[in-house]
Amino acid sequence: xxxxxxxxxxxxxxxxxxxxxxxxxxxxxxxxxxxxxxxxxxxxxxxxxxxxxxxxxxxxxxxxxxxxxxxxxxxxxxxxxxxxxxxxxxxxxxxxxxxxxxxxxxxxxxxxxxxxxxxxxxxxxxxxxxxxxxxxxxxxxxxxxxxxxxxxxxxxxxxxxxxxxxxxxxxxxxxxxxxxxxxxxxxxxxxxxxxxxxxxxxxxxxxxxxxxxxxxxxxxxxxxxxxxxxxxxxxxxxxxxxxxxxxxxxxxxxxxxxxxxxxxxxxxxxxxxxxxxxxxxxxxxxxxxxxxxxxxxxxxxxxxxxxxxxxxxxxxxxxxxxxxxxxxxxxxxxxxxxxxxxxxxxxxxxxxxxxxxxxxxxxxxxxxxxxxxxxxxxxx
Amino acid sequence: xxxxxxxxxxxxxxxxxxxxxxxxxxxxxxxxxxxxxxxxxxxxxxxxxxxxxxxxxxxxxxxxxxxxxxxxxxxxxxxxxxxxxxxxxxxxxxxxxxxxxxxxxxxxxxxxxxxxxxxxxxxxxxxxxxxxxxxxxxxxxxxxxxxxxxxxxxxxxxxxxxxxxxxxxxxxxxxxxxxxxxxxxxxxxxxxxxxxxxxxxxxxxxxxxxxxxxxxxxxxxxxxxxxxxxxxxxxxxxxxxxxxxxxxxxxxxx
Numbered sequence: 001x002x003x004x005x006x007x008x009x010x011x012x013x014x015x016x017x018x019x020x021x022x023x024x025x026x027x028x029x030x031x032x033x034x035x036x037x038x039x040x041x042x043x044x045x046x047x048x049x050x051x052x053x054x055x056x057x058x059x060x061x062x063x064x065x066x067x068x069x070x071x072x073x074x075x076x077x078x079x080x081x082x083x084x085x086x087x088x089x090x091x092x093x094x095x096x097x098x099x100x101x102x103x104x105x106x107x108x109x110x111x112x113x114x115x116x117x118x119x120x121x122x123x124x125x126x127x128x129x130x131x132x133x134x135x136x137x138x139x140x141x142x143x144x145x146x147x148x149x150x151x152x153x154x155x156x157x158x159x160x161x162x163x164x165x166x167x168x169x170x171x172x173x174x175x176x177x178x179x180x181x182x183x184x185x186x187x188x189x190x191x192x193x194x195x196x197x198x199x200x201x202x203x204x205x206x207x208x209x210x211x212x213x214x215x216x217x218x219x220x221x222x223x224x225x226x227x228x229x230x231x232x233x234x235x236x237x238x239x240x241x242x243x244x245x246x247x248x249x250x251x252x253x254x255x256x257x258x259x260x261x262x263x264x265x266x267x268x269x270x271x272x273x274x275x276x277x278x279x280x281x282x283x284x285x286x287x288x289x290x291x292x293x294x295x296x297x298x299x300x301x302x303x304x305x306x307x308x309x310x311x312x313x314x315x316x317x318x319x320x321x322x323x324x325x326x327x328x329x330x331x332x333x334x335x336x337x338x339x340x341x342x343x344x345x346x347x348x349x350x351x352x353x354x355x356x357x358x359x360x361x362x363x364x365x366x367x368x369x370x371x372x373x374x375x376x377x378x379x380x
Numbered sequence: 381x382x383x384x385x386x387x388x389x390x391x392x393x394x395x396x397x398x399x400x401x402x403x404x405x406x407x408x409x410x411x412x413x414x415x416x417x418x419x420x421x422x423x424x425x426x427x428x429x430x431x432x433x434x435x436x437x438x439x440x441x442x443x444x445x446x447x448x449x450x451x452x453x454x455x456x457x458x459x460x461x462x463x464x465x466x467x468x469x470x471x472x473x474x475x476x477x478x479x480x481x482x483x484x485x486x487x488x489x490x491x492x493x494x495x496x497x498x499x500x501x502x503x504x505x506x507x508x509x510x511x512x513x514x515x516x517x518x519x520x521x522x523x524x525x526x527x528x529x530x531x532x533x534x535x536x537x538x539x540x541x542x543x544x545x546x547x548x549x550x551x552x553x554x555x556x557x558x559x560x561x562x563x564x565x566x567x568x569x570x571x572x573x574x575x576x577x578x579x580x581x582x583x584x585x586x587x588x589x590x591x592x593x594x595x596x597x598x599x600x601x602x603x604x605x606x607x608x609x610x611x612x613x614x615x616x617x618x619x620x621x622x623x624x625x626x627x628x629x630x631x632x633x634x
Binding site for chain 2 (some may be wrong): 024030052060077079122125137138141142144158159212375
């Protein structure tokens with residue numbers, strides 16, 4: 001007989017255990033963590049543990065002037081900062097009804113595509129490192145650095161350029177910049193076959209990445225997946241084409257899709273977008289000298305700038321997906337409310353939690369890098 | 381009223397003695413050789429705590445190539461020498477940083493990269509970040525900038541190498557010697573029941589680094605709140621015996 005207050009001790013089965021994956025882990029991207037429940041090396045459930053990089057951006061922006069926030073926004077997403085500046089500037093311009101000069105639009109598109117190239121080179125380099133191939137990572141980072149050199153020449157900053165302000169861009173480009181950019185593009189173009197033979201057509205990578213972290217198109221739409229990850233499920237959706245901003249409607253480029261929806265397809269989409277970005281930049285080099293004029297429209301004194309009351313939602317296509325700003329102004333010199341709709345907060349939390357289930361432990365890092373999630377943007 | 385508010389945080393007093401000359405000349409030569417070897421094989425912990433970590437891949441890979449100086453990333457804190465704090469430190473991250481720092485074997489060096497570790501940087505008014513890193517950990521080198529270029533990172537690491545070679549980089553001793561000061565600041569931030577699994581006071585005794593600054597009112601508070609770390613199975617077994625009054629296994633055998 002057991003006494004009445006007897007309770008059987010609830011212990012999990014001995015073959016199941018929990019593992020803290022991150023934040024101090026070489027396989028995780030940035031400062032981010034996961035608690036995975038494992039059976040052997042099969043993931044039974046995963047729980048995201050975010051908040052290590054939380055700085056309270058949306059609250060900080062309410063306490064600073066409209067123009068001061070320009071220096072703050074690129075810090076939200078570190079590998080791909082330019083879309084942040086452009087999107088925030090577009091929101092203010094829409095609230096104020098500013099018409100920015102055409103040359104500024106072309107300069108902005110040029111930076112956006114340079115930033116996309118840099119971010120994609122970094123992303124597939126990271127993915128290669130998680131599958132044990134370090135050479136593509138070394139090459140990708142070294143080639144990204146050449147793009148950062150051009151950024152430094154154009155804007156003065158390697159990573160955070162803070163070049164776009166409401167009303168246009170800060171200054172015109174230096175002499176001979178487009179020639180040097182063209183030389184860089186030729187070099188990057190010549191590197192793409194090397195990347196193909198080293199990584200994208202490498203059987204080691206293909207066998208590791210095929211059918212890993214796969215999702216269907218319906219799931220992707222339900223979970224709020226955007227950007228290259230959505231295009232990897234076969235849906236040709238791109239904000240640049242479907243809701244054109246700046247001068248993307250004057251530029252000829254393809255929306256690349258892949259049918260698979262797995263880690264392999266997502267990387268192949270990024271590989272194809274490298275080619276498309278180079279194509280867009282070539283068109284800009286050809287067209288930009290014929291666009292004359294100022295690079296920014298006159299704006300009021302930025303230190304006492306009362307943006308008219310109203311609210312707006314602007315979106316751009318960053319390298320991670322659809323990035324949007326919801327900005328509310330009550331007519332003051334500071335924003336009343338700014339909400340950042342970052343693509344990574346969907347990819348790294350709800351999508352990754354679901355895709356990791358059923359995969360193996362060594363693939364969790366691979367899935368995270370194939371989704372190209374950016375932890376500072378998740379936490380903000 | 382909170383008990384913690386009554387206790388002031390002590391001022392840090394520098395009691396590090398620097399490079400001690402020993403009486404045996406051969407021992408001095410040996411010390412120099414050891415320091416030279418330490419400065420030339422540094423493993424830095426692979427922990428990207430903030431946005432400055434984006435400049436580390438260029439610094440580590442083929443363009444700037446940190447490895448030619450003998451610096452390599454290392455995945456576990458137990459085998460690492462350098463803790464790089466790359467950028468802003470949120471409160472949640474700072475707990476992990478302190479846990480990681482205490483796990484690292486001495487001698488260990490902390491490098492604060494980016495302006496945010498110096499004074500809060502861009503996030504000086506943020507509610508979620510710790511502003512001044514050196515209040516919580518002894519920092520050897522600061523590399524300012526938002527963010528510092530790879531050349532600046534490598535230059536800072538070379539400064540640290542010079543300091544190690546000449547025996548000046550002994551800030552890790554300050555953590556043991558002024559533990560009450562650092563623990564006080566940590567308790568101000570995390571609350572009075574803050575504790576880590578590492579027993580710093582026992583380690584300070586082991587290294588012979590106990591000073592009158594090591595123990596104080598804050599360490600007394602730590603010992604008051606400290607719960608012994610026991611294996612989970614052990615405590616479960618005891619509870620079972622208490623409830624049932626006898627060992628169930630023996631009963632089954634009967």
